[in-house]
Amino acid sequence: MSTLRIARTVYDALRAHGEETYPHECCGALLGRNTGDGWRIEASARAGNTRTDSAHNRYQIAPAELVKIEREARNRGLSIAGFYHSHPDHPAQWSPTDFAEAHWLGCSYVITAVERGRAAATNSFLLAGTTEEDKRFEPQGIEVSERAESPAAP
Amino acid sequence: MNIFIPTPLRAYAEGRDIVQVSATTVSGALDELTRSFPDLRKHLFTGEGKLRAFVNVYLNDEDVRYLPEKESTAVAASDTLSIIPSIAGGSAAPRKRGKASPGKSGLSTKERH
Numbered sequence: 001m002s003t004l005r006i007a008r009t010v011y012d013a014l015r016a017h018g019e020e021t022y023p024h025e026c027c028g029a030l031l032g033r034n035t036g037d038g039w040r041i042e043a044s045a046r047a048g049n050t051r052t053d054s055a056h057n058r059y060q061i062a063p064a065e066l067v068k069i070e071r072e073a074r075n076r077g078l079s080i081a082g083f084y085h086s087h088p089d090h091p092a093q094w095s096p097t098d099f100a101e102a103h104w105l106g107c108s109y110v111i112t113a114v115e116r117g118r119a120a121a122t123n124s125f126l127l128a129g130t131t132e133e134d135k136r137f138e139p140q141g142i143e144v145s146e147r148a149e150s151p152a153a154p
Numbered sequence: 155m156n157i158f159i160p161t162p163l164r165a166y167a168e169g170r171d172i173v174q175v176s177a178t179t180v181s182g183a184l185d186e187l188t189r190s191f192p193d194l195r196k197h198l199f200t201g202e203g204k205l206r207a208f209v210n211v212y213l214n215d216e217d218v219r220y221l222p223e224k225e226s227t228a229v230a231a232s233d234t235l236s237i238i239p240s241i242a243g244g245s246a247a248p249r250k251r252g253k254a255s256p257g258k259s260g261l262s263t264k265e266r267h
């Protein structure tokens with residue numbers, strides 16, 4: 001099983017985001033670096049949920065917002081490494097909709113269950129495979145690092 | 155002009171996040187890109203040569219689909235083209251709308267704004 005490494009500040013922020021938007025779904029992007037053996041998430045970017053018609057059980061990030069998030073990430077030397085969203089009063093497991101609409105192969109999809117307004121389980125799923133036809137979600141471990149990692153001095 | 159390659163497609167562009175092309179239109183730029191990196195083609199286009207429904211192409215901050223001349227739009231060297239797969243989901247089951255056609259394309263994006 002692969003592991004998603006994520007800074008404590010980011011982990012706490014994405015869970016707090018789910019509590020803030022409850023009973024609606026929150027969503028955002030995870031920004032990180034590819035370390036050679038998986039992503040290390042160093043920042044996140046909150047996004048607006050454009051699914052105002054069904055925000056309690058759907059989310060969508062406007063592509064225009066993603067373009068801006070990507071540009072900002074690039075300027076900081078980071079890449080979009082995945083996305084997060086919440087499941088209000090619903091388990092932290094991917095849904096058929098999540099799978100059908102997941103297209104960022106090799107990226108992590110992090111889901112937080114928010115039960116009656118409080119963040120509960122947070123799980124990560126790697127969108128594995130190489131095409132739309134053979135893609136699949138694989139559960140990943142989450143390793144929360146307490147300190148912001150900086151390149152080790154030689 | 156620069157084309158920004160999204161994370162999932164970098165593996166098919168020798169790991170690059172930016173590819174420079176010298177084309178004068180959006181479609182010319184995408185052609186040049188996929189000539190240089192042929193493996194990208196099937197990830198961007200359907201068998202019929204149309205952009206896959208979940209692949210968004212932005213010229214600077216504009217969705218190419220909504221530009222008057224769409225992919226024929228002229229581009230300048232200072233413009234940027236962003237390729238951005240869509241991102242959506244939710245806890246609900248997918249809505250069945252119209253005739254569901256799980257055809258060869260495997261596309262299942264139902265929402266489009």
Ligand SMILES: [Zn+2]
Pocket residue numbers: 085086087093094095098111243244245
């Ligand atoms: Zn979901």
